[in-house]
Amino acid sequence: MNKIKQDRGEIYVLIQAVLLIALFFGPADLFGKPETVYYPLWLAGRALFYLGLGIALWAAIALGPNLTPMPKPKRNGELIQTGIYKLVRHPIYFGVILLSFGWAATLQSWYTLAVAIALLIFFDLKSRKEEEWLLEKFPSYQDYQQRTKKLIPLIY
Numbered sequence: 001m002n003k004i005k006q007d008r009g010e011i012y013v014l015i016q017a018v019l020l021i022a023l024f025f026g027p028a029d030l031f032g033k034p035e036t037v038y039y040p041l042w043l044a045g046r047a048l049f050y051l052g053l054g055i056a057l058w059a060a061i062a063l064g065p066n067l068t069p070m071p072k073p074k075r076n077g078e079l080i081q082t083g084i085y086k087l088v089r090h091p092i093y094f095g096v097i098l099l100s101f102g103w104a105a106t107l108q109s110w111y112t113l114a115v116a117i118a119l120l121i122f123f124d125l126k127s128r129k130e131e132e133w134l135l136e137k138f139p140s141y142q143d144y145q146q147r148t149k150k151l152i153p154l155i156y
Contacts, residue, residue, distance in 0.1 A: 009071035009133075012126045019122060023100055023115040030111040037108055045105025048098050056095025059084050063092075071130035079138040087153045089144065090130075093123040094151055123151060 060067055062084055066077040084091045100116035127150060134141045149156055 007072070009126075009129060012071050012129065013069050015122060016119075016126070019115060019119050020096075023103060023112060023119065026111060026115065028107045028109040028111055030109070041105050041108060045102045045108075048102030049106060050099075050102070052095045052098025052100070052102055054095070055084065055098060056092050059091035059095060071126055072133045073130075073137050077137075079134070079141060079144070081144055081148070086148065089148050089150050090123070090127050093127060094153070097123060097151065120151075127151060 062082075063080055066074060066080060068074050068077075088094050097116075097120050100119045101113075104112040104116040131141070131145070131150075138144075
Protein backbone atom coordinates (compact mmCIF):
# COMPACT_ATOMS: atom_id res chain seq x y z
CA MET A 1 0.00 0.00 0.00
CA ASN A 2 1.38 3.37 -1.02
CA LYS A 3 1.34 6.00 1.73
CA ILE A 4 0.72 9.59 0.71
CA LYS A 5 2.80 11.99 2.78
CA GLN A 6 0.70 14.78 4.22
CA ASP A 7 2.50 18.08 4.83
CA ARG A 8 1.54 19.45 8.23
CA GLY A 9 4.59 21.66 8.60
CA GLU A 10 7.04 19.15 10.01
CA ILE A 11 10.03 21.05 8.59
CA TYR A 12 9.00 24.14 10.58
CA VAL A 13 8.94 22.11 13.79
CA LEU A 14 12.41 20.73 13.02
CA ILE A 15 13.87 24.18 12.30
CA GLN A 16 12.25 25.57 15.44
CA ALA A 17 13.77 22.78 17.53
CA VAL A 18 17.22 23.41 16.06
CA LEU A 19 16.97 27.15 16.78
CA LEU A 20 15.81 26.58 20.37
CA ILE A 21 18.61 24.07 20.98
CA ALA A 22 21.07 26.59 19.51
CA LEU A 23 19.69 29.30 21.81
CA PHE A 24 19.83 27.34 25.06
CA PHE A 25 22.71 24.96 24.45
CA GLY A 26 24.85 26.80 21.91
CA PRO A 27 28.21 28.40 22.62
CA ALA A 28 27.14 31.65 24.27
CA ASP A 29 30.64 33.12 23.88
CA LEU A 30 30.94 32.41 20.14
CA PHE A 31 31.02 36.13 19.21
CA GLY A 32 32.41 37.28 22.53
CA LYS A 33 30.92 37.69 25.94
CA PRO A 34 31.20 40.77 28.15
CA GLU A 35 33.88 40.65 30.82
CA THR A 36 31.38 41.89 33.36
CA VAL A 37 27.67 41.29 33.41
CA TYR A 38 25.52 44.42 33.46
CA TYR A 39 23.17 43.60 36.32
CA PRO A 40 20.15 45.74 35.27
CA LEU A 41 20.19 44.08 31.83
CA TRP A 42 20.54 40.65 33.47
CA LEU A 43 17.57 41.41 35.74
CA ALA A 44 15.45 42.70 32.85
CA GLY A 45 16.41 39.59 30.87
CA ARG A 46 15.26 37.28 33.64
CA ALA A 47 11.95 39.14 33.92
CA LEU A 48 11.44 39.00 30.14
CA PHE A 49 12.33 35.29 30.10
CA TYR A 50 9.75 34.40 32.74
CA LEU A 51 7.12 36.71 31.26
CA GLY A 52 7.58 35.01 27.88
CA LEU A 53 7.44 31.57 29.44
CA GLY A 54 4.22 32.48 31.25
CA ILE A 55 2.62 33.87 28.08
CA ALA A 56 3.57 30.79 26.04
CA LEU A 57 2.17 28.45 28.71
CA TRP A 58 -1.03 30.51 29.09
CA ALA A 59 -1.55 30.44 25.32
CA ALA A 60 -0.92 26.69 25.11
CA ILE A 61 -3.42 26.02 27.90
CA ALA A 62 -5.96 28.33 26.22
CA LEU A 63 -5.75 26.25 23.04
CA GLY A 64 -6.73 23.15 24.98
CA PRO A 65 -7.41 20.21 22.64
CA ASN A 66 -6.58 22.41 19.63
CA LEU A 67 -2.89 22.43 20.63
CA THR A 68 -0.58 20.67 18.19
CA PRO A 69 3.16 20.95 17.60
CA MET A 70 2.45 21.24 13.87
CA PRO A 71 1.56 24.60 12.32
CA LYS A 72 -1.28 23.04 10.33
CA PRO A 73 -4.48 23.16 12.42
CA LYS A 74 -6.06 19.92 13.57
CA ARG A 75 -8.79 18.52 11.35
CA ASN A 76 -11.37 18.81 14.14
CA GLY A 77 -9.86 21.97 15.65
CA GLU A 78 -11.64 25.20 16.50
CA LEU A 79 -10.51 28.78 15.99
CA ILE A 80 -9.75 30.39 19.34
CA GLN A 81 -10.15 34.19 19.40
CA THR A 82 -10.68 34.85 23.11
CA GLY A 83 -8.40 35.42 26.09
CA ILE A 84 -4.82 36.02 25.07
CA TYR A 85 -5.80 35.19 21.48
CA LYS A 86 -7.81 38.41 21.48
CA LEU A 87 -4.55 40.35 21.94
CA VAL A 88 -2.30 38.53 19.46
CA ARG A 89 -2.92 35.79 16.86
CA HIS A 90 0.19 33.76 17.72
CA PRO A 91 0.74 34.21 21.48
CA ILE A 92 2.85 31.06 21.87
CA TYR A 93 5.30 32.45 19.31
CA PHE A 94 5.15 35.83 21.04
CA GLY A 95 5.98 34.19 24.37
CA VAL A 96 8.91 32.27 22.89
CA ILE A 97 10.19 35.47 21.23
CA LEU A 98 10.08 37.26 24.61
CA LEU A 99 11.83 34.45 26.44
CA SER A 100 14.47 34.25 23.70
CA PHE A 101 15.33 37.93 24.00
CA GLY A 102 15.18 37.57 27.77
CA TRP A 103 17.68 34.72 27.57
CA ALA A 104 19.92 36.83 25.32
CA ALA A 105 19.79 39.71 27.83
CA THR A 106 20.52 37.33 30.69
CA LEU A 107 23.60 35.85 29.01
CA GLN A 108 24.56 39.16 27.39
CA SER A 109 26.22 37.52 24.42
CA TRP A 110 26.09 38.42 20.75
CA TYR A 111 25.49 34.77 19.86
CA THR A 112 22.27 34.45 21.87
CA LEU A 113 21.08 37.81 20.55
CA ALA A 114 21.69 36.61 16.97
CA VAL A 115 19.73 33.40 17.63
CA ALA A 116 16.88 35.37 19.25
CA ILE A 117 16.69 37.57 16.15
CA ALA A 118 16.73 34.44 13.96
CA LEU A 119 13.82 33.04 16.00
CA LEU A 120 11.85 36.26 15.54
CA ILE A 121 12.33 36.09 11.76
CA PHE A 122 11.57 32.35 11.75
CA PHE A 123 8.28 32.80 13.65
CA ASP A 124 7.22 35.49 11.22
CA LEU A 125 7.84 33.11 8.30
CA LYS A 126 6.27 30.11 10.05
CA SER A 127 3.17 32.10 10.98
CA ARG A 128 2.68 33.08 7.32
CA LYS A 129 2.37 29.43 6.31
CA GLU A 130 0.23 28.65 9.34
CA GLU A 131 -2.11 31.51 8.44
CA GLU A 132 -2.52 30.14 4.90
CA TRP A 133 -3.81 26.91 6.43
CA LEU A 134 -5.97 28.77 8.95
CA LEU A 135 -7.58 30.81 6.16
CA GLU A 136 -8.38 27.58 4.27
CA LYS A 137 -9.95 25.98 7.33
CA PHE A 138 -11.71 28.95 8.96
CA PRO A 139 -13.49 31.49 6.72
CA SER A 140 -13.73 33.90 9.70
CA TYR A 141 -9.93 33.98 10.06
CA GLN A 142 -9.64 36.92 7.67
CA ASP A 143 -11.77 39.09 9.97
CA TYR A 144 -9.63 37.95 12.92
CA GLN A 145 -6.50 38.99 11.01
CA GLN A 146 -7.92 42.47 10.45
CA ARG A 147 -8.60 43.17 14.11
CA THR A 148 -5.72 41.33 15.85
CA LYS A 149 -1.95 41.81 15.51
CA LYS A 150 0.07 38.79 14.39
CA LEU A 151 3.12 38.40 16.66
CA ILE A 152 3.50 41.40 18.95
CA PRO A 153 0.39 42.88 20.62
CA LEU A 154 -0.46 46.43 19.46
CA ILE A 155 2.62 46.52 17.18
CA TYR A 156 2.87 43.72 14.60
